[in-house]
Structures are given as structure tokens and as C-alpha cells.
Amino acid sequence: MSAYDHVTAARANDRPTSVDYIKRLFGDSFFELHGDRRFADDKAVIGGIAELNGKPVTVIGLEKGRNLKERMARNFGSAHPEGYRKALRLMKQAEKFHRPVICFVDTSGAYCGIGAEERGQGQAIAENLMEMMTLKTPILSIFIGEGGSGGALALAVADEVWMLENAIYSVISPEGCASILWKDPSKTAEASECLKLTAQDLFKLGVIERIIREPKDLESRIFDSLKNLIADTFEKKAAIPAEKLIEMRYNRFRKF
């Protein structure tokens, strides 16, 4: 598979979204929480509390929507500042109640628009980066589709970052890169190669800890093994004192 094939697969409309993962991993135990308490409830970010093998976890996901109607409502998974602020509110809540945080990342990027700028898109992302770095509870981020730049990183300052086999994570979209580099947005395939955005490339660069096999369909047993893998990981992280955990997280990013 070429890098561009991964880009296409990561963006495919029939790909499971955060909602699917939440349903398969947590079933009916997921209780959704809404709003950032400051401005609004951003539907591009879904968040709540759930049970994972009997233990409470905070769940946050960037949600693209599974059909056109949903996609419109979810702004195609591109969050506004209130979405990132909702995510941070839920992370702080998780810290207070000593439960781990799991983030599902799937976004082409933070939204670029008038409202987003007026309400401080840059400030909202910056605050998440800062606060997540010292959050006193384990954080795991799983890239299930697209990981678009700062809008993805704002949910990925984590103790571990995992990626689905066909997920991508990049500083700029391949289209954006091609139009800057060659003034030709059609050279997306070449740009995809240059950016080193596939899970394999990112694993080699030390940006992610684990590559997850793609589920063939929503009934796939991969969800069960993923569930156990997450539970195991949280169990191991829970044994680490908070100060040590934060130091490890700092060093995880300090090395780049």
C-alpha cells in the first residue's frame, strides 16, 4: 500500500468512527456528557464516562459522523474551540475522579472559520497541550482515521498513542503540502509519501507506540482484543505514581 492509499483508506466514508468504537468497546455503559460550560456543545467532539471491564473511564472522541446528515451536524469532525474546551473539561473531571482518559482521534483538522478564530482556536488547542502534559491520570490516544495537525494533537498529548493500520497523522494535509510545495494540489500522492504520515512511518519515528489491526467490519473480534489491550494498558499505568507518569509523558515528547 502506498502512503496515498493509506490517506484514502483513512478518509473512507464507510470507516468506523468514534461512535462505533465507543459502542463496541463500552456498550450501553457509555453516558454522554455535553458542553464546555463556556459557550456551547460542539458536536464534533463526543465525550462521556463509560465502563471498561468494570472500571470507569473518561471517553473523548472526534466524531465525523456516519452519513451526510450526521456529518453536517458534526461539522465533519472539525472541532471549534468549544470542542477542545469540552474535551479539557472532561479530562480535568477524569483527573478529579482518578479515572483514565481514552481519546479517539479522527479529524481532518481543527475548524478554520470566523467563529473558531473569534473564540480562540489557537488558545484552546494551546491550553489542551499544556494541561494534558501534567494531567495526573493516564491518557491513551487512538488514531482511528485522520489525524490532522494541531486539531489532532490537542487530543494526543498522551502517555501512549496508538494508530489503526490505515490511520494517518500529519502536520499538514497532503493536498495543502502539494499546493505549497509544487503549487499543484493534484500531486497529493507524492506529498503523502514525503510527509511520513502512515502508521508504519510514525512507529519508526517513535511518534506512536502501537499499530492496531483494521477491523474488517463492526462485528470484528478486533474490538474485543482492543478492549483488553486498553484495559491492560490502563492497569499498568495506574500502578505508576502520578508524578512519575507526568515525568514519563514529558520525556515522551521531550525527545523530539
Added chain:
Amino acid sequence: MPDFFNFLKPKNELENQGEFAENHPYIPEELWIKCPVCKNAILSSDLMENHKVCTKCGYHFRLSARQRVELTVDENSFAEMDADMMSTNKIGFPDYEKKLRNAKISSGENESVITGSCTICGEKAIIAVMNSKFMMGSMGTVTGEKITRAFEYATENRLPVIVFTVSGGARMQEGILSLMQMAKTSGAVKLHSDAGLLYITVLTDPTTGGVTASFAMEGDIILSEPKALIGFAGPRVIEQTIRQKLPKDFQSAEFLLDKGFIDAVVQRKDMKSTLAQLIRLHKENDEGGAAL
């Protein structure tokens, strides 16, 4: 006999188009500089004397990092750190080495930021100044590393940090490693902050992208130069996304002040004294408490 018409450059070669160009003989640009905002020609010596601020309309011309340091810190007090650190092409991006070479030549610097210790009106501080002349102040690994080291040094030595930002955002040629700098620098800012130390950012024209979405917006106090463009997405990207023209002054420093995202817009001539005053107000005594 001197040919009078030699004094007039052909119209299409003139930088100063329009009425001014038609009615005036060509004047070497070293003597006169045209303000890009009010279009007036300003005597370059006047401009220099006025800290590169237009004497007619107050437009703040962009400064190089060295000029900025010179205007901000006490004479001979700047001790540069990590001056020799240089970027390499870690992900093998096409033509990145060439880009770096050109940036070094055009800016006279090794990277898009210079860092060091200094005093400002006698007050000790760590300062980091970005440079638009080096790949539009984009954030590469070395940019992030120098800023991170500056913060770590400041945390260890209990010093305030001042960062002047100017940046087009992440550096595409370093791919994901550029993005990681946003997390790395934010982590260093957080530890400095948790140690109870002061961080002031000064946003200058333009500050966008990954720098806005990390250390630029993380200051305890955020200042800006007048009329600076500050945003997450650049205006062109937003216009392409929403398919409409943006209102005038959208994303200007004054706009951000109005929306509550910066603390004050400060004139260049007042920047040094403002910084010194703010540092003094946060000065610690020997017990680590406030000095006042």
C-alpha cells in the same frame, strides 16, 4: 552633458507606483522607504530613529530577531544560548537542505529563533525572539528545542521568560516532528508555569498556525504590537474554507484584544519599559514570595 532622463527609472521598474512615481524622480530605496500601509515615503534615517515604526501612520515594520533584541535588552547584556544548533533533514524531505541553506543566507541566522539571557532595564530574564526572515519563522525541531531549553534553563534558575513570536506556523519539511514541537514547548512552558514563574509573550506580525496554537497563547501575560496579524488559520485558508471575504481588521491585535485573547497592545517604543515594569511586579524575594 547629463541625460536628465537617466534620473527617471522606467515606470515598470519603480517600486513606488501611482502618482508619486509619475511625478518624482527615482530615489534610491536606501534613502527612502515606502510604508506598505499608508504608502508614504519615509526617510530611512527617520524610520530607524523611530524603531522602524512609520512616522506617518504608526505601522510597525517587521524587525529581524537581532534588531528586536537590540531594541529590547540592555546594551551588551544579551548572552546567546545554543547559537550553533542547526536543523537537519530528518525525514528526508525533498529540497529541505537547499531551503535551509537559503534561509541561513537570507537571514544571517542558523534558525528561526534566537534565545539567550539578558537584562531589561536591569531586570534579569530569558528571552527568545523569532525571526520571520528564516523560513517565515516556521517551527522546526531546532526552533522547538531552543525554546524548550530556554524554558528549562529559566525554570532551573527561576527566571522570567519573554518570547517574541513571529511565525507562519509548523515547518512542513519536518513533517510530524514539527508538530511534536508544539507539545514539547507547551510541556516546558507548563513546568515553568507550575514553578510559579512569569512568562510574557509578545505577538508580532504575523503569528499564526502551530505557534499560535502552542507557546504564543500560553503566556501569563500576552502582549502584541499594534495591527499585528494573529490567528490559528491564516486569512487565505479561512476565506477558502468559508468561501467569503473576511471583515477588515479580522485577526488583528486589536480584534484579539476586543475578543479577550490578549492583555494589551503595546507600541514598540513602550515595549522595553512595559516588559521591565511587568517583570518588576513579579519579582521574587529571597524567600520565593513576591518582592513588594
